[in-house]
Structures are given as C-alpha cells and as structure tokens.
Amino acid sequence: MSTTTTSESRSRGKAPAGERVADWADGRLGIYSLAKANMRKIFPDHWSFMLGEVCLYTFLIIIITGVYLTLFFHPSMNEVTYHGSYVPLQGQLMSEAFNSTMHISFDVRGGLLIRQIHHWAALIFLAGMFVHMMRVFFTGAFRKPREVNWLFGFLLFVLGMFTGFTGYSLPDDLLSGTGVRFMEGAVLSVPVVGTYLSFFLFGGEFPGGDFVARFYSVHILLLPGIMLGLVVAHLILVFYHKHTQFAGPGKTNNNVVGMPLLPVYMAKAGGFFFLVFGVVAVISAIATINPIWSIGPYRADQVSTGAQPDWYMGFSEGLIRVMPGWEVNFAGHTLVLGVFIPLIIFPLVLVAIAVYPFIESWVTGDKREHHILDRPRNAPTRTAFGVAWITWYMVLLIGGGNDLWATHFHLSINAITWFVRIAFFVAPVLAFVITKRICLGLQRRDRDKVLHGRETGIIKRLPHGEFIEVHEPLSQEQLHTLTAHDQYEPAQIGPAVDENGVTRKIKASEKLRAKLSKAYYNEDSQIPKPTVEEYKEITSGHGHH
Amino acid sequence: MKKLSARRRHPLAAVVVLFIALAACAGLYTAFAPADKAQADESAQSLAIEEGKKLYAVGCASCHGTGGQGTSDGPSLVGVGAAAVDFQVGTGRMPAQQPGAQVPRKKVIYSQAEIDQLAAYIASFGAGPSIPTKEEYSPEGADIAKGGELFRTNCAQCHNFTGKGGALSKGKYAPTLEGVSPKHIYEAMQTGPQNMPSFPDTTLTEKNKKDIIAYLDAVNSDDTVEPGGLSLGGLGPVSEGLFAWVFGLGGLIAVAVWVAARTAKAKKS
Numbered sequence: 001m002s003t004t005t006t007s008e009s010r011s012r013g014k015a016p017a018g019e020r021v022a023d024w025a026d027g028r029l030g031i032y033s034l035a036k037a038n039m040r041k042i043f044p045d046h047w048s049f050m051l052g053e054v055c056l057y058t059f060l061i062i063i064i065t066g067v068y069l070t071l072f073f074h075p076s077m078n079e080v081t082y083h084g085s086y087v088p089l090q091g092q093l094m095s096e097a098f099n100s101t102m103h104i105s106f107d108v109r110g111g112l113l114i115r116q117i118h119h120w121a122a123l124i125f126l127a128g129m130f131v132h133m134m135r136v137f138f139t140g141a142f143r144k145p146r147e148v149n150w151l152f153g154f155l156l157f158v159l160g161m162f163t164g165f166t167g168y169s170l171p172d173d174l175l176s177g178t179g180v181r182f183m184e185g186a187v188l189s190v191p192v193v194g195t196y197l198s199f200f201l202f203g204g205e206f207p208g209g210d211f212v213a214r215f216y217s218v219h220i221l222l223l224p225g226i227m228l229g230l231v232v233a234h235l236i237l238v239f240y241h242k243h244t245q246f247a248g249p250g251k252t253n254n255n256v257v258g259m260p261l262l263p264v265y266m267a268k269a270g271g272f273f274f275l276v277f278g279v280v281a282v283i284s285a286i287a288t289i290n291p292i293w294s295i296g297p298y299r300a301d302q303v304s305t306g307a308q309p310d311w312y313m314g315f316s317e318g319l320i321r322v323m324p325g326w327e328v329n330f331a332g333h334t335l336v337l338g339v340f341i342p343l344i345i346f347p348l349v350l351v352a353i354a355v356y357p358f359i360e361s362w363v364t365g366d367k368r369e370h371h372i373l374d375r376p377r378n379a380p381t382r383t384a385f386g387v388a389w390i391t392w393y394m395v396l397l398i399g400g401g402n403d404l405w406a407t408h409f410h411l412s413i414n415a416i417t418w419f420v421r422i423a424f425f426v427a428p429v430l431a432f433v434i435t436k437r438i439c440l441g442l443q444r445r446d447r448d449k450v451l452h453g454r455e456t457g458i459i460k461r462l463p464h465g466e467f468i469e470v471h472e473p474l475s476q477e478q479l480h481t482l483t484a485h486d487q488y489e490p491a492q493i494g495p496a497v498d499e500n501g502v503t504r505k506i507k508a509s510e511k512l513r514a515k516l517s518k519a520y521y522n523e524d525s526q527i528p529k530p531t532v533e534e535y536k537e538i539t540s541g542h543g544h545h
Numbered sequence: 546m547k548k549l550s551a552r553r554r555h556p557l558a559a560v561v562v563l564f565i566a567l568a569a570c571a572g573l574y575t576a577f578a579p580a581d582k583a584q585a586d587e588s589a590q591s592l593a594i595e596e597g598k599k600l601y602a603v604g605c606a607s608c609h610g611t612g613g614q615g616t617s618d619g620p621s622l623v624g625v626g627a628a629a630v631d632f633q634v635g636t637g638r639m640p641a642q643q644p645g646a647q648v649p650r651k652k653v654i655y656s657q658a659e660i661d662q663l664a665a666y667i668a669s670f671g672a673g674p675s676i677p678t679k680e681e682y683s684p685e686g687a688d689i690a691k692g693g694e695l696f697r698t699n700c701a702q703c704h705n706f707t708g709k710g711g712a713l714s715k716g717k718y719a720p721t722l723e724g725v726s727p728k729h730i731y732e733a734m735q736t737g738p739q740n741m742p743s744f745p746d747t748t749l750t751e752k753n754k755k756d757i758i759a760y761l762d763a764v765n766s767d768d769t770v771e772p773g774g775l776s777l778g779g780l781g782p783v784s785e786g787l788f789a790w791v792f793g794l795g796g797l798i799a800v801a802v803w804v805a806a807r808t809a810k811a812k813k814s
Binding site for chain 2: 045046047048049050051053054082087088089090091092105106112116120123124127128131174175259268271272275276279280283285286287288289290291293294295296299301302303304305306307308309310311314400401402403404406407410411412413414
C-alpha cells in the first residue's frame with residue numbers, strides 16, 4: 001500500500017531537481033535524442049586507440065596554459081632594459097617580448113611552471129600526433145570511409161608544426177631568432193617573389209619590429225582557431241564512422257565490440273585526461289625546456305652552436321644542413337639552390353605520407369568500407385612503405401642534429417653529413433625491402449601456428465626413441481584472429497577487345513596500376529592463408545605430429 | 546804534545562777528532578757556499594729553465610723539435626709564451642696521446658712546479674703572453690651581464706650559449722667549459738689553443754675577459770642555479786625533443802597501456 005501511495009504522490013508532486021533541469025534543457029536543446037543516440041555509443045578497447053586521446057588532452061592543456069601566458073606576455077619588439085631578478089642579464093637591452101617572458105619565468109607566480117607545461121605539452125602533442133598517425137597508418141585505419149578524417153589529422157599535424165614554430169619564436173630569444181632567420185633565408189631563396197615575400201612577412205628588412213606581434217596573432221588566434229575546428233570535425237567523424245577494431249571472435253565489419261561511452265568511457269577518458277595532465281606537469285616540474293635566460297635575447301649579430309628548432313621542425317633543419325651549398329647565377333639573378341631545393345623537399349616529405357591512402361586505394365581498386373583493422377604484417381607493402389617513410393624522416397632528423405651526433409659519438413660532422421646524404425636515398429629503400437621480408441616471415445609464422453599449433457617447449461620421447469616437440473593446437477578464437485584478414489588478387493587490366501571485337505586503347509595509367517597491384521598482391525608479397533582443407537588434413541593426425 | 550800523544554788511545558779520542566773534522570768542513574762550506582740572495586733568485590730561474598729543458602727533452606721534443614722549432618708532428622713553440630704552456634699542459638692536453646683532429650683534455654700528468662719549469666723553458670724561446678696573475682683572471686667584481694653579451698657575441702657560436710661545447714668540422718670540436726678553471730679560460734682566450742682563435746687584449750680587454758669568466762662562473766659551474774629543473778645538458782631543442790619522446794610520450798603510452806589493461810570487462814576465472 002505504502003509503495004502505491006509514494007508513487008502516486010511522486011507522480012502528482014514535483015519531479016526531482018535533476019529531472020527538471022534535464023527537462024528544461026531538453027525543451028531547448030533537444031538533449032534527450034542526442035544523449036539517446038550517443039550515450040551508449042560503443043568504443044573498442046586497445047591502448048593504441050588512446051593515442052588520439054593523448055593528443056586531444058595535450059592540445060587542451062596547451063590551450064589552458066596558453067591563455068594564462070597571454071595574460072602576462074607583451075608581443076612587442078620595443079627595446080627595453082632588463083631590470084628583473086635574473087642577475088646574468090641585468091642591464092641588457094632586449095625586446096619587450098623577451099623581457100615579459102623573463103618576467104613570466106622569474107617574477108610571475110607559477111609562471112615558469114606554466115611556461116614549461118605549455119612547451120613540454122606542445123612537444124608531446126606533436127609526438128603524440130606523429131605516433132597516432134602511424135598507428136592509423138600501419139593498421140590501415142585510413143581506408144574508406146575514413147580518408148577525409150586521415151586528411152584532417154594530417155592537417156592538424158602540419159598546423160601543429162607551424163603553431164609550434166610561431167610560438168617558439170615569440171620570446172624573441174637568440175635561439176628562436178636564429179630559427180626565424182633560417183625561415184627568412186628559406187623564403188628569400190624562392191625565385192622572383194622571395195624578397196617581396198620576406199619584406200611582406202617582416203614589414204621590411206629582417207628582423208624589423210613587427211614579426212613578434214604578427215606571429216603572436218597567428219600563434220594564439222589564427223592557427224589554434226583552425227586547429228580547434230579541425231579537432232571538432234575530427235571527433236565528429238570518429239563518432240560518425242564509429243571506431244575501428246582489431247579482428248577477433250565476434251568482431252565483424254558491421255559491429256563494434258567494446259564498452260559504452262557512458263559510463264565506462266566517460267570515466268576512463270576523464271581519468272585519462274588527468275593522468276595525461278599529471279605526467280606533463282611532472283615532466284614540466286622536473287625538466288627545463290627552452291631556458292631563455294641561458295639563451296639570451298635575440299641580436300642579429302649573435303648566434304650559438306646547437307641552434308636547432310623543436311623536434312617537429314628538425315627534419316627541415318636536416319634538409320638544409322646536408323644540402324650542398326649550390327648556387328647558380330642567371331642573368332644577374334642568384335638562385336640559391338642549396339636552400340631552395342630543401343624548401344621544395346620539405347612539403348614533399350610530409351605529402352608523401354599524406355597521399356598514401358589515396359594511392360593505395362587507387363592501386364588496389366578497393367572501394368569497400370573497412371572497419372576491421374589490419375595487422376601490419378598482413379599488409380607488407382603498406383607496412384614497408386610506412387617504415388621506409390619513418391626511416392627517411394629519422395635520417396633527416398639525424399642530419400638536423402648532426403653537431404650533437406658528432407660531439408656525443410666522437411664522429412666527424414662531415415662524415416655524418418655524407419652519411420645522411422647517401423642514406424637519404426638509400427636507407428628508405430633498404431628499410432622497405434627489409435620490412436617487407438620481416439612481414440612475410442611473420443605471415444609464415446602465423447600460417448605455421450595455425451596449421452601446427454603453438455610450440456609448447458615440451459619434448460616427448462616416443463617408444464621407438466624418436467624425440468618430438470609437442471605442439472598445442474590454437475583455440476578457435478586464436479585461429480579466427482590469425483585467419484580473419486582478407487587476401488587480395490592483383491587487379492587485372494580489362495580485356496583489350498570488347499564483345500563486339502573492337503580493340504580498346506589501354507591507357508598507360510591502367511598498365512601502371514596493374515603493375516603496382518601485382519607488386520602489392522603477387523605471391524612474393526603475401527603468404528597464402530591456410531585453407532580449411534589444409535587445416536583439416538594436418539590436424540586429422542595422419543602422419544603428422 | 547806529550548799530553549796529547551799520551552791520550553791518543555783514550556776511548557773518547559775518536560769522537561773528539563770527528564767533531565773537529567766536522568767543524569772544519571762546516572766552516573769551509575760556510576766560507577765558500579753561494580749565499581747571496583740576488584744570486585739565488587737568478588739561479589732559480591736558470592735552474593727552472595734547466596729543469597724545464599730536461600722535462601721538455603723527455604715529454605715534448607719528439608713532436609715540437611729539440612729546440613722548440615716544430616716538426617711535421619707539432620707546431621713551433623717559438624713565441625707561444627708561458628700562458629700557452631700553462632694552458633696546454635695544465636689541462637692535460639699536452640703531452641698529446643695520439644695525433645688526431647684535436648687533442649682532448651685529459652688527466653694532468655705534470656705537477657704545477659714542473660709545468661712552471663716547462664713554461665719557463667718554452668718562454669725562453671721567444672716573447673709571448675705570460676701566465677696571468679690571480680688579480681687578472683679572478684671573476685670577482687666583474688660585470689656578469691656584460692660578460693654574457695660578450696660570450697654570445699664571441700664564443701657562443703662554437704661553445705654554445707652557456708659553454709656546453711659544440712662540434713666543428715672534421716672531428717674538431719669546441720670543448721665544454723664546465724669545470725675549466727678561470728686561469729685556463731683566461732689563458733685560452735689569450736693564446737687561442739688548437740682550433741680556437743686567440744683574443745688578445747687588443748680584441749678582448751683584460752676587463753672583458755674577466756667579465757666572460759664571471760659569466761661562465763654564473764651560468765656554467767657547480768653553483769649554477771637551474772630555475773627550471775634538470776638542464777638536460779643545456780644543449781637546446783635536440784635533447785628536449787629526445788626527452789619529450791622518451792619520457793613524455795613514452796610515459797603517456799605506458800599510462801595508456803595500464804589504463805587499457807584495466808577494462809570493465811568481467812574476467813573469466
């Protein structure tokens with residue numbers, strides 16, 4: 001009886017506060033339908049799927065700390081005399097930008113920690129994006145329908161590089177000033193328009209009095225604004241496409257096996273945000289980054305050794321450092337090839353990885369949707385290409401830090417430069433070949449495991465004296481996981497003669513495509529999966545151990 | 546005489562004779578030994594050169610030639626001055642262990658007295674900068690900020706912002722200035738050892754050198770305060786990038802693996 005009365009009184013009385021707030025919001029924002037559609041959204045579980053989260057959270061950390069820094073930073077190149085608390089710079093002339101960064105570092109409460117969090121988080125953000133991008137690449141997560149999201153991610157990486165570069169230049173210290181000078185040199189090397197571009201960027205001769213204020217707008221408004229928009233679009237597409245998953249029992253191209261967004265992933269992701277913030281804060285509390293007080297204010301007549309950009313720009317430094325200083329004079333004009341060629345290769349390095357998904361889909365002619373991830377070994381050509389690209393990138397990073405390689409490994413800097421010049425062409429090819437062989441080896445191992453089971457390490461002696469190793473058959477789940485991948489046939493050129501006997505002209509692109517497709521999927525590029533018959537024959541126990 | 550000859554066999558006779566003989570020797574020595582003070586100083590100098598010459602013949606002559614004229618293995622030492630010797634030998638660079646792009650700093654094998662003797666001998670080949678006095682190189686009272694400006698203008702392009710060292714071409718390098726004594730820094734600027742250009746007083750005055758030493762003392766010594774925490778070698782963005790990858794991203798990936806391993810899934814068994 002009492003239950004009836006309470007329920008009656010509740011239905012007659014006021015709803016709980018939470019429900020009323022939710023009702024109010026639903027009437028205006030339509031949250032119920034949104035929540036219904038998305039609260040139970042399923043996400044699969046794998047540590048590598050959290051790399052994107054690392055990027056998102058470090059991006060948020062950068063925005064939060066960046067806002068704090070803007071409260072104290074003066075983006076001005078007016079010259080002032082330093083009178084702050086750092087003794088070794090007392091009385092030195094410097095720009096207001098440098099002065100205010102010194103002020104943040106030494107005289108603003110928590111200023112140095114926030115500066116270090118901002119900078120460390122930026123380095124980790126870029127590193128996170130790099131690894132996230134490689135995860136997506138090697139698992140084939142960029143395939144249809146996710147090509148656009150791959151491009152969004154790529155754009156975020158590139159914009160992140162330039163946001164980082166402009167931010168790094170803001171304190172107007174000797175190190176970043178050298179970096180800006182480097183960039184100006186690259187701009188100047190552009191034929192015909194270089195000098196005009198440089199004067200436009202710097203408002204006259206370098207360094208002028210404008211670039212800090214200009215970089216400031218670009219760094220805190222333009223680029224982060226675009227990036228924020230792209231991040232939102234990136235996340236919307238992740239929701240829209242649903243997350244990919246690795247092959248496994250019960251996992252198909254049409255489902256997602258995992259945990260719901262609410263409550264599991266909200267708690268996990270929320271907790272992970274604080275863990276990321278914690279790790280970044282600990283690192284920022286124990287390790288210095290960009291000690292501008294040691295570096296000193298920028299003056300065009302000064303320079304230091306070890307003048308490198310932050311790591312994400314390191315490969316461009318490498319390109320410049322190893323490029324021979326070629327220069328040609330043509331009709332009274334100088335063309336500085338030693339700088340201009342690296343300037344051309346710089347975007348090409350990045351574009352090479354960005355366009356790969358489109359090349360792959362063209363070569364393979366695969367237009368289906370893919371929601372099951374590849375294991376890297378099952379796509380040897382793609383994996384080999386990815387490793388070759390990373391090798392290329394790393395070779396350039398070595399070139400960018402050639403002086404530190406020389407001093408720390410007691411090598412000649414000239415030898416390192418020559419190594420990089422040769423490795424720039426050779427190392428990716430070697431990496432490609434070796435990686436492909438390793439992938440095929442791993443495929444053979446998988447085939448072997450499926451057919452013969454797992455090596456247990458148990459040696460058994462048979463009655464007639466023979467020793468055998470006992471192999472344990474894999475479980476049904478493991479068998480499924482190891483054989484879930486598709487195997488493709490090379491794309492063929494269509495018949496040259498149609499049904500009416502008319503010969504068709506075969507385009508060169510078609511021939512190229514057929515050739516590439518053959519390279520992707522011929523018998524040298526994939527180990528045939530064990531068939532059911534093979535499996536049955538071997539496990540039936542006739543003449544096999 | 547009778548008395549004497551009568552006691553010649555006395556047990557103490559031998560002792561008495563010995564005393565007399567000793568006294569005679571001492572008297573003769575005091576009479577003939579060179580005791581003049583000025584004389585002693587001059588001979589100490591020539592003694593140092595003499596001793597230095599012996600040390601030189603053993604440790605240096607095989608490369609620099611018996612008279613310091615230089616050979617194909619080592620440069621002439623005429624006119625390098627005592628400061629150069631004090632720097633090269635005092636930092637252990639000389640005698641060189643092996644030929645190479647550059648002779649590295651290593652354990653000092655001569656005592657300061659021996660180094661001074663060598664310096665005296667080599668300085669006798671021809672006029673050169675002498676070993677600076679403590680008043681000349683002591684960083685006390687110098688302008689640190691001015692020293693920083695001078696360092697960034699003249700030294701940082703090889704030695705890095707705070708003197709952590711850097712690479713030069715073909716295996717040569719600008720060494721780190723950490724733990725180098727003010728005297729040796731002064732002498733290096735004065736004499737330009739190995740691949741370093743020299744900064745004589747006409748280029749960098751005595752005061753300028755003091756300022757630079759004071760700056761290095763402030764930013765690159767054991768007492769240097771690192772307001773931001775670990776300096777990561779003070780090498781700039783390369784070591785920072787490495788640290789961000791290994792400890793930053795590496796740490797975060799470790800955390801991600803840990804979080805992903807703790808799933809809400811009900812575990813079997």
